[in-house]
Structures are given as structure tokens and as C-alpha cells.
Amino acid sequence: MSREDVLHRVRTALGRDAGQPAPAPPPVRLRIPEVSPEARIASMTARLEALAGRVCRVSTPAAARAAVAEILGDRTAIISNAPYLKECGLSTLPGVRSGIYDRDQLRALCSTLDVGITSADYALADTGTLVLLSSPQEARLISLLPPAHIAVLPCSRLLTGLDELFSSRPDPAAVSSSMVLITGPSRTADIEQILVRGVHGPGQITVILVG
Amino acid sequence: MGQSVSMFVTCMVDQIFPQIGMSMARVLEGLGFHPDFPEAQTCCGQPAFNSGYQDEARAVAVHFLDVFESSEAVVVPSGSCTAMITHHFAELFHDDPANRARVAALAPRVWEFSKFLTEVARVEDVGARLETVAAFHDGCHALRELAIHDAPRRLLARVQGLQLRELEPAGECCGFGGTFSVKFDELSGAMARGKVDAILRSGADTVISLDPSCLMQIQGALSRAGLKVRTLHLAEVLASR
Amino acid sequence: MSRAFQQQIHNTLADARLQEAIYTATGRLKDSRRAVIADSVLPDYQELRTQANLLKQHAIDNLDYYLEQFQGSVEAHGGRVTWCKDGTEVADFVLSLAKQRGARLIVKSKSMTTEEIDLNERLEHHGLESVETDLGEYILQLAHERPYHIVAPALHKTRYDVANILTERLHAPHDTIIENQTALARSVLRQKFLAADIGITGANFLVADSGAIVLVENEGNARLTTSAPKIHIAVAGIEKVIPRAQDLAVFLKLLARSATGQLLSVYTSFLSGPRRPGEIDGPDEFHVVLLDNGRTRLLPNRERRQSLYCIRCGACLNTCPVYRKIGGHSFPWVYSGPIGAIITPQFMGPAHEPGLPFASSLCGACAEVCPVKIDIPKILLDLRSEVHKTEAQAGKNRLEKFVFRAFAWLMRHPRAYEIAGRLAALSSSSGDGGWIRRVPALLNVGPLRAWLSQRDLPPPPARSFRQLWRRR
Numbered sequence: 001m002s003r004e005d006v007l008h009r010v011r012t013a014l015g016r017d018a019g020q021p022a023p024a025p026p027p028v029r030l031r032i033p034e035v036s037p038e039a040r041i042a043s044m045t046a047r048l049e050a051l052a053g054r055v056c057r058v059s060t061p062a063a064a065r066a067a068v069a070e071i072l073g074d075r076t077a078i079i080s081n082a083p084y085l086k087e088c089g090l091s092t093l094p095g096v097r098s099g100i101y102d103r104d105q106l107r108a109l110c111s112t113l114d115v116g117i118t119s120a121d122y123a124l125a126d127t128g129t130l131v132l133l134s135s136p137q138e139a140r141l142i143s144l145l146p147p148a149h150i151a152v153l154p155c156s157r158l159l160t161g162l163d164e165l166f167s168s169r170p171d172p173a174a175v176s177s178s179m180v181l182i183t184g185p186s187r188t189a190d191i192e193q194i195l196v197r198g199v200h201g202p203g204q205i206t207v208i209l210v211g
Numbered sequence: 212m213g214q215s216v217s218m219f220v221t222c223m224v225d226q227i228f229p230q231i232g233m234s235m236a237r238v239l240e241g242l243g244f245h246p247d248f249p250e251a252q253t254c255c256g257q258p259a260f261n262s263g264y265q266d267e268a269r270a271v272a273v274h275f276l277d278v279f280e281s282s283e284a285v286v287v288p289s290g291s292c293t294a295m296i297t298h299h300f301a302e303l304f305h306d307d308p309a310n311r312a313r314v315a316a317l318a319p320r321v322w323e324f325s326k327f328l329t330e331v332a333r334v335e336d337v338g339a340r341l342e343t344v345a346a347f348h349d350g351c352h353a354l355r356e357l358a359i360h361d362a363p364r365r366l367l368a369r370v371q372g373l374q375l376r377e378l379e380p381a382g383e384c385c386g387f388g389g390t391f392s393v394k395f396d397e398l399s400g401a402m403a404r405g406k407v408d409a410i411l412r413s414g415a416d417t418v419i420s421l422d423p424s425c426l427m428q429i430q431g432a433l434s435r436a437g438l439k440v441r442t443l444h445l446a447e448v449l450a451s452r
Numbered sequence: 453m454s455r456a457f458q459q460q461i462h463n464t465l466a467d468a469r470l471q472e473a474i475y476t477a478t479g480r481l482k483d484s485r486r487a488v489i490a491d492s493v494l495p496d497y498q499e500l501r502t503q504a505n506l507l508k509q510h511a512i513d514n515l516d517y518y519l520e521q522f523q524g525s526v527e528a529h530g531g532r533v534t535w536c537k538d539g540t541e542v543a544d545f546v547l548s549l550a551k552q553r554g555a556r557l558i559v560k561s562k563s564m565t566t567e568e569i570d571l572n573e574r575l576e577h578h579g580l581e582s583v584e585t586d587l588g589e590y591i592l593q594l595a596h597e598r599p600y601h602i603v604a605p606a607l608h609k610t611r612y613d614v615a616n617i618l619t620e621r622l623h624a625p626h627d628t629i630i631e632n633q634t635a636l637a638r639s640v641l642r643q644k645f646l647a648a649d650i651g652i653t654g655a656n657f658l659v660a661d662s663g664a665i666v667l668v669e670n671e672g673n674a675r676l677t678t679s680a681p682k683i684h685i686a687v688a689g690i691e692k693v694i695p696r697a698q699d700l701a702v703f704l705k706l707l708a709r710s711a712t713g714q715l716l717s718v719y720t721s722f723l724s725g726p727r728r729p730g731e732i733d734g735p736d737e738f739h740v741v742l743l744d745n746g747r748t749r750l751l752p753n754r755e756r757r758q759s760l761y762c763i764r765c766g767a768c769l770n771t772c773p774v775y776r777k778i779g780g781h782s783f784p785w786v787y788s789g790p791i792g793a794i795i796t797p798q799f800m801g802p803a804h805e806p807g808l809p810f811a812s813s814l815c816g817a818c819a820e821v822c823p824v825k826i827d828i829p830k831i832l833l834d835l836r837s838e839v840h841k842t843e844a845q846a847g848k849n850r851l852e853k854f855v856f857r858a859f860a861w862l863m864r865h866p867r868a869y870e871i872a873g874r875l876a877a878l879s880s881s882s883g884d885g886g887w888i889r890r891v892p893a894l895l896n897v898g899p900l901r902a903w904l905s906q907r908d909l910p911p912p913p914a915r916s917f918r919q920l921w922r923r924r
Contacts, residue, residue, distance in 0.1 A: 005535075101732055134731050186719075260833070351815035387813060397461065
């Protein structure tokens with residue numbers, strides 16, 4: 001069997017025995033800076049806007065609903081099952097499909113509607129990143145197939161950066177099959193290094209920070 | 212002062228650019244040093260080392276140790292040869308503890324010329340004067356292995372009449388690379404022409420470096436292109452009055 | 453050195469359009485990288501490099517341990533791990549899985565590892581359709597070319613080239629507007645994603661403690677490849693394993709910065725197993741293929757083992773003065789640039805292209821930018837020695853060996869060295885003291901001829917330094 005062959009080659013080359021434990025790895029290196037909530041919001045905004053994304057800050061869930069309604073205009077949308085979006089009353093917006101739990105139906109809707117609305121488990125202030133863990137509440141394709149993505153989350157989920165994320169979630173696999181970090185709109189520069197947005201994923205991204 | 216220093220002029224300066232060695236001696240003497248020239252010196256072995264002939268390089272390295280072991284300080288007008296001695300001799304003797312110990316003892320006393328001036332002689336102004344617009348070319352080994360960046364610039368800043376320009380892109384190889392220059396002649400030539408373009412963009416009329424081999428490559432390409440830009444070793448600049 | 457290698461170099465140097473394209477693209481990537489590692493934006497950059505180096509060293513030194521741990525973690529999440537010695541075994545695995553599931557269409561996201569084993573060709577040979585979905589890779593697949601650059605695969609193609617390719621292969625109207633070309637690719641590939649049975653990706657990292665694979669990309673095609681089809685297969689080299697998910701905080705900060713000058717790539721996917729109960733979408737099957745394909749040959753030697761630390765950021769290519777002149781296709785295998793120059797001879801054997809380790813001025817720019825601190829020049833030197841040893845055994849290149857032996861002898865005999873030097877000077881004296889443009893035909897051979905083909909030669913001085921010194 002190739003497994004045994006490969007492992008045997010590895011061990012022979014390294015001078016190790018089967019089942020031999022590894023010495024302790026270098027200590028984990030996570031440095032979490034002290035950053036005030038306001039400074040996090042400012043950084044999130046600046047970083048995402050530098051990537052042609054948008055950040056709107058609103059003070060209440062009701063204001064979030066109004067903001068999303070305005071951004072949507074007359075576009076159609078699909079919204080995820082995240083409880084926070086229900087709290088904001090977003091699932092009752094006109095033109096918005098909600099409560100989808102069937103894979104085929106989800107795919108069909110995501111392929112045809114204009115906007116995907118999700119929440120986010122976290123956001124990373126120092127890179128302008130959204131962090132989404134896949135779950136019954138949060139499907140993968142909503143932030144991926146429609147040409148535009150809107151994420152609505154409370155300011156309290158805004159972390160400083162990667163170090164804080166991996167400190168809060170030392171093993172993302174424990175809770176989900178998929179954790180995706182989204183930093184700005186989909187882009188490519190494969191032809192002549194000219195930047196084009198929205199090549200496979202959404203070309204527009206808007207983050208609504210609440211609170 | 213009056214400290215004695217040994218000059219390792221390198222085979223290239225000995226055979227091709229003796230004026231670089233003479234200039235270095237003049238600068239050192241001007242600072243009150245008594246430079247000597249151990250006659251048995253030849254080469255550091257780098258040509259063989261970089262071409263993948265370790266045994267041959269080792270033999271030459273042993274000869275170098277024999278010649279310079281008793282020197283108080285060794286000054287070298289080449290970043291590349293200095294790096295060979297201070298960085299690569301140890302690799303050559305990785306399974307030869309006796310010679311490795313000799314290298315460990317000697318290497319800290321081996322100095323690239325500009326570093327010697329700024330760190331041992333502790334001077335920046337050597338009283339030189341040269342009316343020119345000059346670009347400084349960083350030799351790769353001086354820059355990356357010896358981390359020499361500021362020392363020559365500080366020395367050049369004190370040369371009266373000399374206006375210093377930086378090359379863009381900074382720190383890019385001239386394409387010499389020892390036997391690389393003749394094994395991949397066309398590629399090496401293209402790299403040299405890239406360097407020539409950078410020199411022309413800088414508007415300099417003189418190119419200065421710490422490495423005779425870079426100067427040979429760059430001057431060779433300048434000359435082939437029929438350009439009037441000249442090349443000088445830092446020692447030649449600092450010896451100008 | 454092979455004729456083909458020399459010819460490729462010559463052709464690339466002679467192509468002014470290509471020279472401009474390579475130089476501009478790599479220059480832009482190089483500048484972008486420099487801006488995001490600057491002290492003012494990432495003060496602990498050097499510490500991160502050191503940590504990345506230590507982590508890679510630790511993972512590779514204990515590779516069997518972490519691979520077994522990884523397998524256990526993947527299986528705990530319902531994924532499956534398959535070990536393969538080479539490309540044939542990978543293709544066999546994919547083909548048999550496709551047959552069992554009745555799969556016909558495969559979407560692929562960019563992966564150097566699958567390029568290495570020509571996976572697309574192998575699958576298509578057996579009647580499967582395997583479509584590259586990264587924009588650059590898609591264009592190259594249509595053009596039947598291999599990637600020009602680890603990170604920017606179609607770096608050598610202009611919008612006019614792309615227009616021709618799309619017209620010829622997709623019968624699309626000729627259009628040289630890059631946005632339109634991208635939109636066309638998006639719509640063609642979107643249909644492929646939605647119809648595909650299997651998605652194949654590589655992996656930037658295999659996380660041993662989580663049993664996750666990590667994919668880093670900008671377009672979203674890797675996300676689609678891993679989310680739309682019912683089966684996901686990740687093909688990864690065994691060297692990609694890292695101990696802990698938390699170590700990603702180090703690697704992710706370095707990877708995008710070094711590759712494209714971004715703080716993070718647009719999408720970083722951390723994927724472990726098939727979709728869990730209740731999750732609405734995601735694949736039903738999750739397979740990881742662990743590929744050797746020559747990697748274990750690099751392990752015995754401590755120094756060379758470093759070659760396996762590579763995280764494929766491409767920074768060494770962008771900064772390399774050789775890559776910036778000869779481009780990606782001059783290199784004899786899929787990996788180009790400095791990292792290609794050390795990986796290729798070790799994976800394929802030194803005889804694959806004996807000239808390759810010598811195609812470097814050893815300037816060290818690659819080692820300076822490498823985020824995991826691989827000492828590429830040192831490995832190149834080691835490979836040069838190995839080529840000489842192989843040649844000596846085969847009785848080849850005896851003249852060069854003799855020349856260096858003579859050199860070493862001469863350098864240990866100062867008198868003989870001095871006489872030889874004077875004789876050489878006399879024989880090449882030009883007379884007027886100017887730089888030498890040409891020499892008599894009799895002398896115009898070997899290295900002298902090679903030098904003079906490009907540059908002038910310094911005139912020999914009337915006296916050597918030691919002669920001048922004696923006269924003082």
C-alpha cells in the first residue's frame with residue numbers, strides 16, 4: 001500500500017521510527033494588540049474601502065434594516081438563516097428570499113438573485129476581513145454566487161486580526177466544515193496585471209456594522 | 212595609530228586592476244596605517260567554490276589561511292571575496308574541525324575595505340575630492356551577506372565635489388556571477404545591459420562599487436555600448452585628491 | 453547544459469515584447485510586496501519569517517508524525533485520505549472514484565501540484581472533462597501551455613493574445629477589453645461549476661491538529677470548486693503539513709504579502725471534511741490525496757530538506773534578475789525561478805537539466821525575500837557539486853574539472869601563479885590601453901569568446917599589483 005511505502009520512505013530518510021512522537025513544536029505565536037472598539041471600526045472601514053468595499057456603521061438593528069433596504073434598492077436578494085439577521089428584521093424586506101434549507105433550492109436562488117445577505121461570525125479590523133463559518137444558519141454559496149454581498153454584524157464581533165481570531169477559535173474545524181475569510185470583493189489581475197473585480201465571486205461587498 | 216594591516220588584494224586586483232590595490236594602500240597610509248602585502252597570497256578560492264568544485268576551493272582556502280593567519284587585520288577591496296572568507300570558509304570546512312577553528316579565529320579580523328574604514332579606522336572623511344555625479348552599485352555579496360549598505364555611502368558623502376545618485380531598481384545584480392558570466396554569456400550580458408540602463412537613468416557619469424568583478428562586468432558593458440560613463444572602485448575615489 | 457535550455461533562454465531574451473511583460477509584471481509584484489512588509493506596516497516581519505522557518509523545519513523534521521496526525525483528524529471529520537507515490541496513482545484514484553460515482557465533469561482550481569503530475573491530461577485521456585477555473589489557468593488550458601509563473605500563470609499573455617485564444621477556442625467575438633474577457637470566462641465557467649460532479653484543488657496548507665486544508669485565492673474559483681460539486685478532492689504534496697491551526701496566524705500574514713503584496717488574499721478557506729449534518733451546502737465527500745512524487749528524495753539531506761519549506765508565494769521569482777530576463781518557460785519543468793532551480797533537479801534528478809543549477813549569478817536576492825528563509829543559493833551550490841560528481845562518474849566535462857584542478861594548484865604556488873598571470877597578460881595585450889573589443893581568432897575560444905560576445909575586456913595592466921608593490 002502506498003501509505004506504508006510513503007511513510008516508510010519518510011521515516012527512513014528522517015531516521016525516525018514508526019509511532020515515534022514529535023518533540024514539542026515551537027510555541028504558538030499569537031500577539032493580540034490592545035485596540036479600542038472605535039479604532040477597530042476605523043481600521044475595518046479604511047481597509048475594506050481601500051479594496052473598493054463599503055462599510056456602513058449604524059447604531060441599531062432597525063437602522064441596519066433601513067440601510068440594507070436602501071442599498072438593495074429594487075434588487076432581489078437571498079438572505080441566510082443567521083439569527084442576527086432575523087433580529088434586525090431583514091428577512092421581511094421586500095424582494096428578499098429567506099428561510100432556505102434545501103441545497104438545490106439554495107443553489108438555484110443564489111445563481112439567479114442579485115444580492116446575497118449574510119451575517120458574519122467575526123470581522124478582522126486590521127485587514128478588513130469577514131469570517132464566516134458554515135452552518136445551518138450560514139450557507140457557503142450566499143456570499144459567493146450572487147454578484148453582490150452584504151454582511152450585517154454587530155460591532156462586538158470585530159476582532160483586531162488573525163491572531164485574535166485563532167486565539168478565540170483555536171480549532172475552527174471543531175464547529176464547522178468550512179471557515180472562510182473574505183477580504184474585499186473577488187478579483188483577478190491575471191491579464192496584464194489589470195485589476196478586474198467580480199471574476200467568480202461577488203464584485204461588490206458591503207459590511208453593515210451595528211452598534 | 213600606526214596599526215599594521217595586511218592587504219589581501221584579491222587575484223583580480225593583482226592581475227587586472229592593480230591601481231585599485233595601490234589606491235587602497237594610499238588611503239590606508241593616509242590614515243596612518245602601515246599596510247603590508249604578504250607576497251604568498253593568491254586567491255580566496257571563490258571561483259572554484261561558486262562553480263561547484265568544493266575540493267579545489269578548500270585547497271585554496273587552506274592556502275589563504277596559511278598566508279594570513281598571523282595577520283592582525285586583513286583588509287580586502289572586495290565584498291564578494293570578503294564574504295567568501297568570512298561566510299563560506301566555515302561551510303567548506305564543516306567536517307574539518309582543525310581548519311574550521313582556524314577560520315573561526317581569523318574571520319573576525321577580515322574586513323571589507325569600506326567596513327574597515329568606518330568600523331575599525333572610524334573615519335568617514337578621508338579628505339578625498341572628486342568632481343563627479345556618481346551612482347553607487349551594491350555588489351550582491353557585500354549587500355546581502357555582509358549587510359554593507361550605509362558604510363560606502365557615508366564615505367562617499369564626504370568626498371568633496373561628489374554628488375551621489377541611487378540606482379533604480381536598487382540592489383539588483385549586474386549579472387557577473389563568476390563562471391556564470393561565460394556559461395550563460397547572453398543572459399549575463401542582458402543583465403549587464405539592464406544595469407547600464409539603470410546607470411543611464413540615474414544620470415551619473417561615474418559608477419562606484421566595492422567589487423572589482425562587478426566593475427569589470429559593468430565597464431565591459433559600458434565600453435561595448437560605446438558609453439563614456441566610467442567605473443571606479445571606492446578605493447580609487449577615496450584616493451582622489 | 454541542453455540545447456533546448458539554451459535555445460529557450462535565447463528566444464526569451466530576443467523577444468522584446470516578452471521582456472517588457474516579464475519585467476513590468478514582476479516589478480509590480482516586487483514593489484507591492486515591499487510596501488506591505490515595510491517596518492511601518494509590519495514591524496515584526498523578520499520575527500514572523502523566523503517563526504515560519506522554525507515551524508516548517510519542525511514539521512518536515514517530524515513529517516511522518518504530522519502526516520499521520522493529519523490523516524486521523526481528517527477521518528475524524530468524515531473525510532478520507534489517500535496516499536499516492538506518483539501522478540499515475542493520483543490519476544488512478546480520481547478515475548476510479550469518478551467511475552464509481554458516474555462523474556464526467558471536473559472543475560479544478562489552480563494547483564502547482566497537479567501541474568507537476570499533468571493531472572488534466574491524464575484525466576482527459578480517459579474521457580473526463582477537467583476544466584481549470586482560475587482565469588489565468590483557464591486561458592493557458594485553452595492555449596495548451598503550462599504556467600509561466602507560480603502565482604501569475606498567464607503573466608506572458610497580453611489582452612491581444614487572450615482575445616485570439618478566446619476567439620479561436622470558444623468561437624467568441626474578438627474582444628480585447630480585459631473586463632469583457634473576464635466576464636466571458638466568468639459566464640462560461642459559472643455553468644461548469646454548477647454542472648460539475650467533482651471539484652479538484654490543491655492545498656496551501658494541511659493542518660495536522662484540525663484535519664483541515666487551507667486554500668488561498670483571490671477570484672473565488674477555489675471556493676466554488678469546493679462548494680458547488682458534491683465531491684471535493686484536494687491533491688497536496690506531503691510537505692504542506694503544518695502542526696496547528698494557530699500557526700496559520702503566522703503563515704497567512706506572510707503568504708499574501710510575499711505573493712501579491714496583499715495583507716490577505718481575498719479568500720482564505722479553511723476546510724475540514726464533508727458538510728456536517730444540518731449544513732445546507734458543501735460537498736458530500738471530502739478526499740485528501742497526499743502525494744510524494746519525489747519529495748521523500750529531498751529528505752535525507754538536512755540542508756536540502758529546506759527546499760520543502762516552500763509555500764509557493766513566488767516572491768523569489770519576482771526578485772530574481774535571472775527569472776526577470778528568461779521568464780518561466782525557459783525553465784525545464786513546471787516550477788520556475790530560483791525555487792524551480794532547486795526543486796527541479798531534486799525531484800527529477802540532476803540529469804534532467806544539468807545546466808539548471810548553474811543558471812544563477814548567486815546574487816542571493818531570492819533568499820532575502822523568502823518568507824520561510826530557504827537558503828536557495830546554498831542549495832544551488834550543493835547541486836552544482838552534485839552535477840560535477842555525476843559528470844565525473846560518466847567521464848563528462850573533464851576539461852573543466854582539469855581547469856579547476858590546475859587553478860587550485862596554481863593558487864597554492866604563488867610563483868607559478870605570478871608567472872602564469874604575466875604570460876596571460878602578455879598574450880592578450882591590446883597595445884593602446886583601451887578596453888578590448890576583440891582578440892585574434894586563435895585566442896577567441898571558450899570563456900574568452902563567451903565574455904567578448906557580450907562585453908569588452910579590460911586591458912591587462914603593464915604590471916601586476918605585486919610588481920608595483922615591490923617597486924615602491
